[in-house]
Amino acid sequence: MTKLDSKIPAGPIDRKWTDHKGHIRVVAPANKRRIDVIVVGTGLAGGAAAASLAELGYNVKAFCFQDSARRAHSIAAQGGINAAKNYQNDGDSVYRLFYDTVKGGDYRAREANVYRLAEVSANIIDQCVAQGVPFARDYGGLLDNRSFGGVQVSRTFYARGQTGQQLLLGAYSALMRQVGKGAVQMFDRHEMLDVVVVDGKARGIIARNLITGEIERHGAHAVLLCTGGYGNVFFLSTNAMGSNVTAAWKAHKRGAFFGNPCYTQIHPTCIPVSGTHQSKLTLMSESLRNDGRIWVPKKLEDARAIQEGRKNGKDIPEEDRDYYLERRYPAFGNLVPRDVASRAAKERCDAGFGVNKTGEAVFLDFSSAFERYGKVEANVRKIENPSPEEILRLGKEVVAAKYGNLFDMYENIAGENPYERPMKIYPAVHYTMGGLWVDYNLQTTVPGLFALGEANFSDHGANRLGASALMQGLADGYFVIPYTVGDYLADDIRTGPIKTDTPEFDAAEKEVTDRIAHFLNNQGTKPVDDFHRRLGKVMWNKCGMARNAQGLQEAIAEIRQIREEFWKDVRVPGKADELNQELEKAGRVADFLELGELMCLDALTRNESCGGHFREEYQTPEGEALRDDEHYAFTSAWEWTGDAGAANLHKEPLVFEEVKLTQRSYK
């Protein structure tokens, strides 16, 4: 049995990373030229890693399934990126960012990793500014900040509502610079379908050229998986349509342990589901909670009238509105962390207070913000005794300048003008804290196989704070892996190019081609999406915002059933040697059907509630998550044994030396 070794460096927490960097091995420039590294995925983590490793002198091959490296789903992140710069002089520090992140993750993250993340966060901002990322600035020309959920300082840097786009395009431009030099070979429209392990080390991948269908072998001395999260196991999520678990899952089946698969983030502010045709859900940035107030009617009859279309939000007088987050959490109000906000919305809607026809929506209302900003703006413009209409108009202008693109996006999708009627929102699957288990060096349990960004499990514990995903992706790619991969590769300076005409590559390729042949020859009756939708429904209902033992057991049985039917009855048209989007989906859904079961198993095994994992059996009298630190202060690391339901659980104990474990309170 593999023993988990997190390789956390010794010493005080604020010296660990510096000391580690100073002591690990490096590869000399002349030797880097003899080493090949494969990077799968070109989002923030992958793009940053591929560019940085090529700058150092490694030969990099980068892969993405999209038609360009610029399209990875990091691009859709709206709100911002955290960094402990303390530009606002409001008491921020590396320690506070570290502390907020550990607490926000409900004390289920590894302290040393989180501290390093907070430490390098400031470098990220400097790096991006130097690359020409146009962050928002104030009138003095300095970088602007805003606040985000779960913290009491303003440390979030942003570029209007498109921060992810700007950061990704920064990483993409760094990557394309290396492509132009020939230091990175770019393989777009390529999907990784297996990792090849030789003598216990990751030595390459099998990839399918999505245009020609050709199955390709690529050898390398190390493989970096930067392939994002697996939220699409729920079918409906805020992830892109192509986001998938396949690369991580293949790695899992080749020996990489899967960490905390059940930790899923359900984001509180998404546009509600409109019908069965729905293909994905759209997020409304958490930054809206800075100015919007969340409420439902106090009276059931008002809620019913709204559900039936007899009333709308504007008809409910102020005294009949229940601003439930402000009521329950006076200290943080509408800015409680995501898991808390989502559960509170579900609680109100389950009690019958939902505000759309499905009863699964709450209001996000900007009328107070219009008034507040309108008054300030009237003062700024020296308008004496402004009329209420004038104040409202000015206030709407200010809000439009801050969130205009989000309001437009909402109107487009929901068909309602959010300046006139309060927005309706509901929680949706957004991010997965779980992922491949990695040590302090971001190495999985397979030597030479690394996982970065959302694809690993490492930094967010059981709940991720807003604006921390971008931070982690870039931290891993720019500032962690360039050091830690060198320590591993120092052994490979005399290995020479990795040969791909070996039995290991033969076997991996055969598995891939056999599976493709199975799909195409299956003669089933139902499209891939049928099975994906069914899986998603089981996951959402039984392994979603709230879980219980009975539901999880049922879910496992149901998923097994769907999986069996899938292999017998899925219909994949077309051929192997052409662009075949149904074939691509089939492979991804096959892997989701195994992952889903492991997620349920993980949720069933963790007999406590923490962060995004809320087991109904374990809650405080006020309905908050009730942790069990005595028995569950560990990371679950699952080992594949040939069947998703028979995975082997390894535990990495979480030792807290800096942060005192307390009941997380935002009251």
Added chain:
Amino acid sequence: MGTMKLTLKIWRQSGPNDKGKMVSYPVNDVSEDMSFLEMLDVLNDELVRNGDDPIAFDHDCREGICGSCSLFINGEAHGPGRGITTCQLHMRKFKDGDVIQVEPWRAGAFPVVKDLVVDRSAFDRIQAAGGFVSVNTSGNLVDGNAIPIPKNDADSAFDAATCIGCGACVATCTNSSAMLFVAAKVSQFALLPQGRPEARKRVLAMVEQMDKEGFGNCSNTGACEVECPKGISLEHIARMNREYVAASVTKDR
């Protein structure tokens, strides 16, 4: 709320060497809440069930930011409506009985791969030619606030940087020119102090690559700006032209 019946006329082309043709498909039960791509999902679902080959189209984020989707609908890039991509186009923009033409981007530099999917890798090559600031990863760079940038410049640079690289500008242009795409990148960096040191080299290299890829010239019709889902302004083309002229007449570049 009623549903719509529509007739779709869609470009089908099995591969780069196939001639391709428009094929007509009826679609029933279209709800106005669907996005255009969800409507195509419904059609594809039916095609697969009937054993037919579904229609290939590029798409990913479905929230208007990745730049994957690329349909020419009723003669307009990203269809009717301004400031949106195809994935943000909702069926409430259409009415019962409508006949809708759906084609891929048409441009020599964007060859058709299959059906509605085209090859836009020319954009990547233009970016690789100079669309970057030559700065390596380093934890020892100057502080992000060391160089204040006037808010107006930062905002204008951001406006240019919102380009999603979808190619609507090229598809819309009567000359298949990529000037708006290239100008957006050139302009973003030209407006920021970090981009100035390489500004001359950059604009020359990117324009050279653009020409090499076979994109046409700009004749200032302005259609690209109208169809751009991010509303990238023609002013950036003007700025690029100024940068280009200045770079061309300078020896020291």
